[in-house]
Amino acid sequence: MQASRRWPVDVGAGLLFILAAALLTHRLWPGPAGRVLAHNPSDQALDEWFLAYATRAYRGDFTLVTGMLNAPEGVNLLANASLIGMGLLMAPVTLAFGAPVTFSLLVAGNLAATGIGWYLLFARTLGTHRAGALLGGAFAAFAPGMVSQSNAHLHMTAAWLVPPIVWCVVRLAHQTDVTWRTARTGVLLGALVTAQFFVGEEVLFLAAVTLAVFTLVFAAAARPSRRVVPPFILGLGIGAGLAAALLAYPLWLQFQGPQSASGGVFHPSFFSADLASFTAISPQSLAGDDSAARLVSGPAEYTTFFGAPLLLVALGATVWMWRQPAVLASAVTTVVLSLFALGPWIVVDDSPTEQRGPFALLSGLPVIESALPTRFALGTIPLLAVIVARVVHAAITQTETLRLLVPVAVTAALVPLAPVPLPVTDRAPAPRFFTEGYWRMYTPEDGVVVPVPLPDPRDPDAMRWAAATDVRIATPQGWFIGPYGKGGAAAVGVYPRPTSQLLQRVAKSGSAAFPTDQDRTALARDVAYWRAASFVLDPRHPNAGALKQTMDGLLGPGERVEDVWVWRAP
Known part of the structure; x- marks a missing residue:
């Protein structure tokens, strides 16, 4: 030819x-x-967090070991499939859309x-x-x-x-x-x-x-x-x-x-x-x-x-x-x-x-x-x-x-x-509290927002909240690979702290907990460990009522801000 x-x-x-x-x-x-994507929503949440994190390079603050996930200990991006190259290449698109x-x-x-x-x-x-x-x-x-x-x-x-x-x-x-x-x-x-x-x-x-x-x-x-x-x-x-x-x-x-x-x-x-x-x-x-x-x-x-x-x-x-x-x-x-x-x-x-x-x-x-x-x-x-x-x-x-x-x-x-179209399902968009910047009134730049309940490998969807801010807020726990197995071996996620365990039990059972003084003492320790600025609950969670009642018992009545409930950390 x-x-x-x-x-x-x-x-x-x-x-x-x-x-x-x-x-x-x-x-x-x-x-x-x-x-x-219906077949793998958890990995999609993780990928979106990695893609959003790469935009920090355009602000001059991109590191290969970051505390913006699994705060405060952080995550080694190279020990994870962290999409660094694609994230940096596509960062302008991520920032715009x-x-x-x-x-x-x-x-x-x-x-x-x-x-x-x-x-x-x-x-x-x-x-x-x-x-x-x-x-x-x-x-x-x-x-x-x-x-x-x-x-x-x-x-x-x-x-x-x-x-x-x-x-x-x-x-x-x-x-x-x-x-x-x-x-x-x-x-x-x-x-x-x-x-x-x-x-x-x-x-x-x-x-x-x-x-x-x-x-x-x-x-x-x-x-x-x-x-x-x-x-x-x-x-x-x-x-x-x-x-x-x-x-x-x-x-x-x-x-x-x-x-x-x-x-x-x-x-x-x-x-x-x-x-x-x-x-x-x-x-x-x-x-x-x-x-x-x-x-x-x-x-x-x-x-x-x-x-x-x-x-x-x-x-x-x-x-x-x-x-x-x-x-x-x-x-x-x-x-x-x-x-x-x-x-x-x-x-x-x-x-x-x-x-x-x-x-x-x-x-x-x-x-x-x-x-x-x-x-x-x-x-x-x-x-x-x-x-x-x-x-x-x-x-x-x-x-x-x-x-x-x-x-x-x-x-x-x-x-x-020949492939058929990839199956998808609907999901709730990230709350406007994050997409429209209301979080800034409750958390400083790079501060820690604790989702209620906290994200983990079984349900990392709340990691999308930080992704919606271009990872201007840090998230405790999450879905990642880190040295949390026996003897420092690789493991998926981190063992949850007491407050996280309490909220997970409520989220799973749908029954509100009645916090004790021991729970409040554990909360104070966890807030100090996470360096948390605020806790946020999406009312669209299937068991949001029980989770709100539990959080009210821990920190007092929450504030309704746009489309979420917020509690300032003590």
Whole structure:
């Protein structure tokens, strides 16, 4: 295709990806502040808090360990999936329209940008026919694993820097002499790796593992000229050295800094792929079956649901094109990552077996110990996209009899996996007390407002109140990972203080407590510990009456301010 005719086709492909992402998320758009992803509202509240916190950088007050959540001890952002890069990039949008709008844009934007990135890599760098590039890019962006992770796992769908990283590696692999181009590509690679660390560290880890296995298999199959080795190794070395230098402090802070935590908080066996899930179709796909939900830990982890038709197409393509090193390396790496995704023990159709999986060999290793096995399957998505793109390219450009049959077969295998719109449900918008600034009369800038009841990992919704102020107020407790397990190990959330426990009991039971002198003494200690300025209750809480009666017993009659009840801390 002539260069003058490429741009309109590429622009059209990009618009298709954007349209597909918009349709997938369209149910959020009638009012992002009053809508929430039905499958994962808790993580959405957490993501919105992180996005709002990033706006503090525009006020010159952004730190990687902050006391604005889990006040006063704080949270280590790098020990959490804190969306630092996306939050900083989108801060102007958040300041102008609020964190819910930014969140909704990122749910769609991550998928669209990832698809565009892979499409351009296939079409312009690898020389794939546009039809193959389009199908490969569409699968890389909208595979069931990517769609399910879109349920408030923005750090997992932010994979749009991976194609440029791969582009750097491909560029190095095509050099036969060490030149300034080698150094420039290495520097760019290091910069992209550093940026991806702050955009989505887990995606960077999966990309590194995938590229390492792929490169080894590709080198064994292609047996490249020895002249390729020096520039390739030098370029990778420059990239790794630059990334190591830039990330030395962040990595120390993540693993050894304040509020860091050792070990993982999620058990690998619980987050492992069921062998039967590979041939199943996700309930979030066009041909999905709700009964397949039993094969996963939750609706955000349909990472392996490729369906039998696509796997058969991939197998047939690999058999046909096994002499192509890129196809062979993609297939072998897919098998390796899929085996790791099975976790420490093999499970078949929701039935555990006594067969140990390859992941068991990695148990206890640093970093790996906190990895979720099933997410290794996310690394197979671009590999299968490579196979899809290459087989369509080969059929169209190299044969007469298959140039129509193969694209039709590939499309037929992909159509059942096409995503349906993400389900949403209504939620109460943040109170006007926060969105319109009334909180300033009761709490100083960066002061602590205690929600009634306090947010915790089971119900972090009140974290949205601080997000609505662009995190100009601090919140005790919350949903985060910190060193609150046994011996300082990683745990989700913090053990609640006595006042928090009292309010949680009332919120759960719906029966007001009659505070004792012991409760008031505990309250005084908790107020001093939190450095609380005020307590706030949203009357829309299901048990608001019992909670207000309890708070009145603790602190005296509350004040009705706009749409909330407020108690000044003693």
